[in-house]
Amino acid sequence: MAYDFKLIEKKWQAKWNEEKAFQVTEDKNKQKYYVLIEFPYPSGQGLHVGHPRPYVAMDIVSRKKRMEGFNVLFPMGWDAFGLPTENYAIKNKLHPKPVTKDNIVKFKRQLQAFGLSLDWSREVDTTDPEYYKWTQWIFLQLFKNNLAYKKEMAVNWCTSCKCVLANEEVVDNGCERCGSEVVRREKSQWMLKITAYAQKLLDGMENLDFIDRVKTQTANWLGRSVGAEVDFAIKDSENKLRVFTTRPDTLFGATYMVIAPEHPIINNLKDKIENYSEIEAYRNAALKKSDFERSELSNIADKEKTGVEISGIKAVNPVNNQEIPVFVSDYVLISYGTGAIMAVPGHDERDYAFAKTFGLPIIEVVKGGDITEAAFTDTETGILVNSGFLDGLEVDEAKKKITEFLEDKKIGEEKINYKLRDWVFSRQRYWGEPIPIIICDDCGFVALDESELPLLLPDVESYEPTDTGESPLSKITDWVKCKCPKCGKDAERETDTMPQWAGSSWYFLRYCDPDNKDFLASKEKLDYWMPVDWYNGGMEHTTLHLLYSRFWALFLHDIGVMSCPEPYLKRTSHGMILAEDGGKMSKSRPESIVNPDDVIAEYGADTFRLYEMFIGDFEKSTPWATSGMKGCRRFAERVYGLIDIAKGGGVTPELEVKFHRTIKKVTHDIDNLKMNTAIAGLMTLVNDIYDNNSLTIDELKIFLTLLCPFAPHISEELWFLAGGKGLLSLGNWVDYDENKTKENAVEIAVQINGRVRDKIIIEAGLSSQDAINTAKNSEKVKELLNGKTIVKEIAVQDKLVNIVVR
């Protein structure tokens, strides 16, 4: 019988659907297992073959867990707000709503062709008012807890999208989405105080099973550093200049200070400053140039330092009362620490470069380097010198002692800083969740009453972005005008919308209870399903979505919405599938794109799934090769032919060990995302079966169980043909017997001086001495040992014997 994949795949997909095979409820008798994949943005282009890779992998995990008896939640939805759809709609004079709807239909059809064991009854759509009602609700809770605030600030402005971008969305000074130039603009923006959760976001990861590169990248992004803040007095003034430093131990080496051009003390001391116009000119120049100048230089550390000394002003080093000059320079950032630093040129590279340029004194306070050549920044080996009461101490001790000193004298204290900035949450665009805030002249920002949620996105005539940077919503005056919920006076609605990251920051919670009308999800259901047991997604989301959604989850835990704080127990990441030529598969190179619809039409979903997994190490990027599909297709054909070989029950003695080994291998490989080697193991077993030309029905069923997560349609069909009961997908996983994974006899290598000289077959588990004796009896070995002195004999059980001779 020929392998008619089209018929088979259609038949079993319909069957799973009919029997609602993958729909789950909160079954208290079963252990739950929540598998999550990042829900797609339904773009107009549809999927390419790179997209399904993580879906198929996590489907395999889900299917295996289900067969192992877990109550598996494996849902899917649509992250459907966003710019590409909006831009497409503008260009084609359509409304984004129907465009989104069409795209979802298209994506869903493509996804369903893969035979994923998703619970489609839990589908969510971030643009559905019943969904974004709760996105808005969460925002209001953040607002009420002082974690959302509006602030006039310099923001990243994409000149093409005409929209504010979060820091995380700026890549190489260009827009992450369109690549256009990004400039700084002063605008009033909604911000979320993610920095309040910096420490929790860092600590929370510690006991989670996240792959290391996610952990390190997140930790770098959070950028925690421990140091001290220290006050420097300004001579003949009430003003103080507070600095942050990670090296308080080098305080005696501070020979000047530097403040950021935007530092407010410049205004406070205006009367004393003798060269105010010069300072002002430098500040204006710095503001203008800062952004694109940064991108011009590949190595910022080597960038020539510029600056101006503030004449008429001296600061006083609190530990030795030395008067030191104060400079303005753009190498100090207003947005980090206090916007001012004490400069220790002997032990900081940037200060060193600045001091060299301006001819400032360089004092050695940590011994160990040569400060006539370069700054000595090592903190491991240095010993303090020229530092009064710190002399002779190691750096760590000195840090402790000076910090105590500062705290005693009340001129400073220990301080922890983070590089993480607050999250710019406003977008001046149409296709996003309206921010449910009312602006009242008297009451300020007032939360919309929760009973009025969802605040619907109104229909607009034109939702093109405006050059002034105002949201298109601002043009709908009858929507904007409203009454203040607090005082009842005339007021206006906030017209900014939320970024795309909003809806995706909590979607995994909605899957737990998608039809709940009263709350985002019931506590009971959240407590049953959460946390997510295994979340796979792209590395590019590490400092964006992953961080944002953990922040929201930690917050929702804090306000009692759910019991678990950290939403994800395990995080893995997939490598990209590249074009055949090794370049990126992207819409900018249409010829590089392979459409899964075409592949499935020619080879079938099972072959497609097998190849997606067999193509290489799941965590690494790898080029697509349509020719490689053939190997998986041949494998599927050979699998289909097994039904003609299988006869009778019981076991085939020659295959028993091989079966137990394959069960073991596939079981462990799936848990470790080693899908490529699991499939290789299945291929090897099929080759062995054909070589042996015998197979029992019982064995066929074991094989089909192992294959089912990878190629579910063909497995179901053969299970049915072999007389199996019920759906294989809902059947039981198979166990192996460790003892039966071992052969009675093993071939071991015999080495002489580390080189393989012979191979012998011995009884498995033979002792070292017996193995060595057997090896020495081999004719070949005897010959090679002739006339030599044996120095050493090493045996590794069931692997090799090594005889060292002279």
Place this chain on the structure above:
RNA sequence: GCCGGUGUGGCGGAAUUGGCAGACGCCCGGGACUUAAAAUCCCGUGAGGUUCAUCCCUCGUACCGGUUCGAUUCCGGUCACCGGCACCA
């Protein structure tokens, strides 16, 4: 510059705690079947040497060095590529 990762045949990639490098598959070559082709099946396939052939030998996991009976694996150094960060005091 800093942090992380990777480097293995013509190609994608395998290789528990250091223990037979190249599993599995693609491509390619040879053969069988066929009127022929496709499909399928069988054999070969890291490089070099030697041999009629089997055998056998040498080299080989980016490069240089070290530890070890034994290194793709551990250590030190170098180079290349990929990803992240970017004057964060």
